[in-house]
Amino acid sequence: MQKIQKYTLLLVSVLALQSILQTIFYYLGWHLGWMTDVGSFVLSLGILILVLKRHGSCHGATHSVLVPRRDSVLSGARRRVTRDVVFLLLSVLVTIFILWTTITHATTESIRTPWPLLGSATLIALAISFLSLILVAWKSRSIICTAFASTLTIMSVTFITPLLYKLGFGFDGFLHRASENIILQTGTLDPHPAYYIGQYVFVTWLSRVTTIPLHFMDIWLVPLAALLIPFFLLLMDLPSSYKRVMLVTLPLLLPFTPLIVTTPQSFAYLLGFFALCTALGYRSNQLPLIVPLSLVAWSLVTHPLAGIPFLGAVIGILLMATGEASLHRETAGSEQGGDASPVARQLVYLAIIILTSATIPLLFFFTNGFSFHSYSILNTLYSILTPPIIHVSFWIDWSAFIDYLFPFMLILLAFFSHKNRQACFLLFLGLGMTVASLILKATGNFSFLIDYERSNYADRLLILAQLFLLIPALIGSTTIIHQWKRISIFPVAFCLIILAAWFSARAYFTFPRHDAAITGHAWSMGQADIDAVRWIEQNAQGKPYTVLANQSVSAAAIQEFGFKRYTDKNIFYYPIPTGGPLYQHFLEASSVNPQNEHATQQAIRQASQLGKSDLVYVVINNYWWDAENVNRWLSHITTDPVGVIRNGKIRIYEFDLSNPNIFF
Numbered sequence: 001m002q003k004i005q006k007y008t009l010l011l012v013s014v015l016a017l018q019s020i021l022q023t024i025f026y027y028l029g030w031h032l033g034w035m036t037d038v039g040s041f042v043l044s045l046g047i048l049i050l051v052l053k054r055h056g057s058c059h060g061a062t063h064s065v066l067v068p069r070r071d072s073v074l075s076g077a078r079r080r081v082t083r084d085v086v087f088l089l090l091s092v093l094v095t096i097f098i099l100w101t102t103i104t105h106a107t108t109e110s111i112r113t114p115w116p117l118l119g120s121a122t123l124i125a126l127a128i129s130f131l132s133l134i135l136v137a138w139k140s141r142s143i144i145c146t147a148f149a150s151t152l153t154i155m156s157v158t159f160i161t162p163l164l165y166k167l168g169f170g171f172d173g174f175l176h177r178a179s180e181n182i183i184l185q186t187g188t189l190d191p192h193p194a195y196y197i198g199q200y201v202f203v204t205w206l207s208r209v210t211t212i213p214l215h216f217m218d219i220w221l222v223p224l225a226a227l228l229i230p231f232f233l234l235l236m237d238l239p240s241s242y243k244r245v246m247l248v249t250l251p252l253l254l255p256f257t258p259l260i261v262t263t264p265q266s267f268a269y270l271l272g273f274f275a276l277c278t279a280l281g282y283r284s285n286q287l288p289l290i291v292p293l294s295l296v297a298w299s300l301v302t303h304p305l306a307g308i309p310f311l312g313a314v315i316g317i318l319l320m321a322t323g324e325a326s327l328h329r330e331t332a333g334s335e336q337g338g339d340a341s342p343v344a345r346q347l348v349y350l351a352i353i354i355l356t357s358a359t360i361p362l363l364f365f366f367t368n369g370f371s372f373h374s375y376s377i378l379n380t381l382y383s384i385l386t387p388p389i390i391h392v393s394f395w396i397d398w399s400a401f402i403d404y405l406f407p408f409m410l411i412l413l414a415f416f417s418h419k420n421r422q423a424c425f426l427l428f429l430g431l432g433m434t435v436a437s438l439i440l441k442a443t444g445n446f447s448f449l450i451d452y453e454r455s456n457y458a459d460r461l462l463i464l465a466q467l468f469l470l471i472p473a474l475i476g477s478t479t480i481i482h483q484w485k486r487i488s489i490f491p492v493a494f495c496l497i498i499l500a501a502w503f504s505a506r507a508y509f510t511f512p513r514h515d516a517a518i519t520g521h522a523w524s525m526g527q528a529d530i531d532a533v534r535w536i537e538q539n540a541q542g543k544p545y546t547v548l549a550n551q552s553v554s555a556a557a558i559q560e561f562g563f564k565r566y567t568d569k570n571i572f573y574y575p576i577p578t579g580g581p582l583y584q585h586f587l588e589a590s591s592v593n594p595q596n597e598h599a600t601q602q603a604i605r606q607a608s609q610l611g612k613s614d615l616v617y618v619v620i621n622n623y624w625w626d627a628e629n630v631n632r633w634l635s636h637i638t639t640d641p642v643g644v645i646r647n648g649k650i651r652i653y654e655f656d657l658s659n660p661n662i663f664f
Helices: 002-027 034-059 081-104 115-140 143-158 160-164 172-186 197-210 214-233 240-253 264-280 290-302 304-333 340-368 374-385 394-415 421-443 456-486 489-510 527-540 551-561 581-589 597-611 627-637
Strands: 545-548 615-621 643-645 650-656
Touching (some): 034 290, 081 143, 115 160, 115 240, 172 197, 172 214, 197 214, 197 264, 214 264, 240 456, 264 290, 304 456, 340 421, 545 551, 551 615
């Protein structure tokens, strides 16, 4: 297992350096292909070898990452192997059941939540998965076995999305895969985006080297990378007993939502978190600085919204580690001047916390402006602190209550780590990011987005806050759980059942919902959407056209035809819900308005002008709000639908505005 630790760190470091070099090549205007692949790999390998040689000469070969120490956190794997495997078997079997259930219910239909397909048996199995993790940690007392069981528990959640949604999940992923396909085919992407490239160059490189389809590489990237979280936690400078407990509580406190689907934002979260863990283990593992710095730089070139805060966190942790070492040297040598240095360091750490927390809101302020109102902050704070409404449905109310408690529980547990200086730094950084999220949600000007996405950027800061709070919360949880030895078996058993239900509820809230508490609108792309965009493309017979449709249809068009046509005003011919006027015109065209018949006609005419085409198609899915009346209304102002897809799952209306009598 020492070799696994060594080679994993080496591989991750090489991949980080190579992706950074590929990003530099891209922005220099070079076309990415086999030449840049070989060049970046050789350069990154050479840089790493030089750094490791210099590091080995400074610290001694026995402390080099190339030669793990005898007291490595992954030592002792041979102990009680047979017994450990028996306990691990339960975790493996439960995980297989969850994944097999997911595979057998995989679908190409549009769904708005996975839970009717997966059923209550999956939720129960998720709870058992967590209980099996506790059993492994308790009986085996092996860090390696506990880490493996913790990885399986995480896998049981993150693998659901790529296995269940055969055609893809969400909307952003389709945009990013279309961009990656262009880079894979042409070696470049114009115009050059200011971010995302850290993921794009890595996915396209993997696809070229392995010849595995890019679609497969992309959808599995983040769910698979999330399995490395337990490994990186083991690098932290903590006693083995702490690490074993942290691996158990990890699935309870891990924010799963960004880990179930691949986007540059999610990938940057993981890279930044890995960098943070390696920085926390910098001194104890005698790691070269290039390991955490290359990972955080990779996060930065993948998505600055995640990379910038993690850069501040990593710099703070590394300064703290080097500061402690210098303090020990000062104490050993002389006590003179020892009073001012700690104060100066505390001021530096405070400045890092303030700057890191304020950077992202300030960037939004300078780019989009703030609409500051004190009552907005108070209203936002009130909505956050207000408990969920009771709906007299036990599971839904329980899940909503757990979701409500989750951020408060992270903060509460993090305070129990106050004796660890690095954990305290992350605690206050997490609190700072929480305040920044609150300010951004209340005052940020996101009018360029549609209504239901205007809180997305503030929510991303909240996820960053949760990732910063995760490590101190894990450390704090060990302080509490170590007290359980003094408690009788029955209260402990009751607490374990509550924790298992907690994990199951967290998994339930990770995915889109449609239940008594909320009406789900997160319909996935289905085969009918793909059939519809193909039908429109064939029906248009080469003429330019504009489509008014929901985001699932737009996602299908992007998957099938890429970024086929833009107007001179940078308007895509399908609506992009994350911004752009076409989606607003779709909402207007798909609304029944008998008192103002011209409103629908005007929306279609404006879409024609924006899309620079006489031909406009309006696409209505059967799950759309009031779809029956909308279809009747569109038939009233023009003709019956020209296309009916999959027995009425989608109806397509054609408007040729070159015909002056198109509207009745």
